[in-house]
Amino acid sequence: MVGGILFSAPRDKIRSVGERAILIKRKATEWNTWNVESIAVESQGAEDDILVTDGTSIVLESDMVTGRFLEKVTLGKIKVSPLLADRTMIARPSSPLTILAGEKIQLFISTPVWFYAELLPSNKCLVDLPFWRPSDSWFGSSTIDGQLCYAKYTSAKTNLEELDLHPHRATTAIMVHNRHNKALTINRINVPVNYLNLYSDDKNQLWTSSISIKIEGESADVELIIDKHFLSEFEPQTLISRPRISSEHGKLIRRISHLFG
Template sequence: MTAKNSADNAWWLPVELATDSCWSFNIGPLSIYVKRQAQQWQLAYERASTIGERELLSSSAALCMPPQLKAERYMFRQSPAALCLKPVLMDRPVVVKTLQPVHVPPAEQTTLYISSPVSVRVSLQQPEYLLQEIAIARLSDTWFGPSTQVGELCYADKTHARYNKNELPLRPHRAITPVVVQNTSKQMLSLSKISIPVPYLAVYSSADGNLWTDPITLQHEGANSLARFKTGTLSAADASGATLISPARAVPEKHSLIRAFTNIFAE
């Protein structure tokens, strides 16, 4: 059944399966299939090449595993009955390229809403066993930094960089990051790529079923200086009824993110 309201959109809520029953989840381009038996769980998944080949979001009882997929087996003396999927952000920063050029005049600021795909942690409950973590989308690798010696390995993605929150589509497989860009320099700021440090951001759900992250503020002072940044806490103004789902993967060490934001405004 395709999700139609905020409760249906909450694909991270636990599901309890009877013995010898199956369940499937379609989350954007990712399809996950599970089967519970008396002493084992089976898990398989596949990704569609485009979201159009899958329902955006659905979950339902299934007759069996798709025969073309190779399932993995997890063995127990007595299998737990409950399964839970949990969205988490990627394990490396995501460098997003804006689909249209973005320019911020001197002494101006703007808020961009930038989304990135999440990963899914598949866990059994009572007690909790993490079975697998599955990325919803395959992102290509990219190097982000001023040189091949200075920088870090990231994932690459594209974004519309929307500025109107009311225009955000419902995409339960991506998490939205509010990015405040402040241009305190004397030159026009031209923005084409942004490195979002997603491992350091928490994931929230909103009342409409979208996923959100902590916000980021970037302050650009000049062409030859680093961009100052800070992370914040998601507010009700950003996402109504926001509820914490997953904490950040990591706590940054001092100065650890400066490298990620060096050359952030490079063409």
């Protein structure tokens, strides 16, 4: 079963992380939404929990409305759930990583999650916003061959015990098999989070599907496998949301220049 928070909405509802808040207000024939962002950097408020309250403590001006969604009659149920980004995410380690020839290394990369709210029973999207929006970036071998992504800096941990977990970010475990006879240096890695499931463990920490990447010989193509199983130490309990883009066989073939930089 896909997880999420289901609530009736006779009054205003607000989700907040630190000084960042998303407010939803129901009227008779329309929904109003606000995206309040009083701090701009991810590091501030990063330790705060995601809070759910009514909107009575926040004073908002009418000209601050970021969304007006009209219906003939609004119903009182909304489903809210975290969702992974709508583009792939470029992770930039704080320093280059070199995987020696023949080695297999696991990396842990965290990425910000989106706030997703849909109306029930119609399943119409009402809000689809990041708690913290990464910067836009281009990834590819040239200005023509590539794709528009999001970008963030990360330490790219190699040990589970070193993970710095936050309620508004999800962690992806990436196993890189360097079967080439040369070392592989990673300055950037393109993580296809929009193809991954999102899970929650028994401590309410967010995890994504695991990924395995295999680099074979001189081939320009790389096999990327979205794993269906997890390492035992992860133990995610609940499926929270499904991928924005489905991969029928759980396998993607990518040019190496579209995965590593």
